Amino acid sequence: MKIGVVIVTYNRLDKLKLALESYEKQVLKPKYILVVNNNSTDGTYDFLERWKENRSEIEKRVVNLTQNTGGSGGFYEGLKHSLELDADWIWVADDDAYPKENAFKIAEHYISTHENSSENISAICGTVLKSDGETIDCSHRRKIYTTLFNRIAQPYSKPKDYEQEEFEINGFSYVGTMINKEKLKQTELTKKDYFIYYDDTEHSYRLSKLGKIVCIPSIKVVHDAPHSEMKEIVKWKLYYLVRNTLDFIRNNFDEKYFKEQCFEVPFKFKVAVFLFGKDKKYGFQMINEAVKDAKIGKTGLHEIYKPGWSPDKIEERQENEKEYR
Secondary structure, eight states: OOOEEEEEEESOHHHHHHHHHHHHTSSSSSEEEEEESSSSSSHHHHHHHHHHTTTOOOOOEEEEESOOOHHHHHHHHHHHHHSSSSSEEEEEEEETTEEOOHHHHHHHHHHHSTTTTTHHHEEEEEEOOOOSSBBBBGEEEEOOEEEEEEEOOOOOOOGGGOOOOOEEEEEESSSSSEEEEEHHHTTTOOGGGGSSSHHHHHHHHHHHTTTTEEEEEEEEEEEOOOOGGGGGOSTTTHHHHHHHHHHHHHHHHHHHHHHHHHHHHHHHHHHHHHHOSOOOHHHHHHHHHHEEEEEEEEOSSOOOTTTOHHHHHHHHHHHHHHHHO
């Protein structure tokens, strides 16, 4: 069994170095590591040029993009390249995810001891630990299903799920997930026009239609990502979270579910903005724009809500304009 690794990175060189070390330390070494550099400006390019020349039993590959395409565009490019490389299973992760040393060995043992696993399983994933290396982050694994009144339920996994040897899901994040290459060939790759957010959930739901997605708690990966405080909820990323959530429903469920969620999803986010977010006015505007775009199927990088946008900059610009007048 050959395992390939696809990592997407953008301006987090220190974390990328730790991630690469964690793959070098695997008991079962991957066949290759492919790093997609999303046009980083922090020295990542030069580091990767040196890294790929260093001797190793692991094949090293780098894809340097000419612009930041977001996580969605990065994973699309990485998985597209992986289809041409020599591996049976493809581990995908961000640059801030560090698998424990036995992660690949456990996955290999599970696949080799389960009959017809290559035909029956679309993906395998493990336990995501928070940056303390001990606390389970249940938000990375979920079960998606329809309920009464045309609603879509997407509950996170529960701590008790991780007490089992395995459990089945149909929604995962790209943190610590290994995808069956044959199943990857049978469906569309990551929706690159999502830019960020929900690309992995959307992709995993489609993969679940082709075979089981199994979470094996003994596979562990540390996710070195601090959780945002609710008071900072009004950021440019909120637009993509709302829009892509609705687009996922629009493309994978009957229209009646989409119509219902066009009311329910924005309502939930507006409540969160009202309760916890400053700059409520901009938050509501952003959510309304996201719903409008989801209804017409508009994706891609928004002309206003993109890296660098913030309510503070709008206020500052308005003050400068007043002063100028």
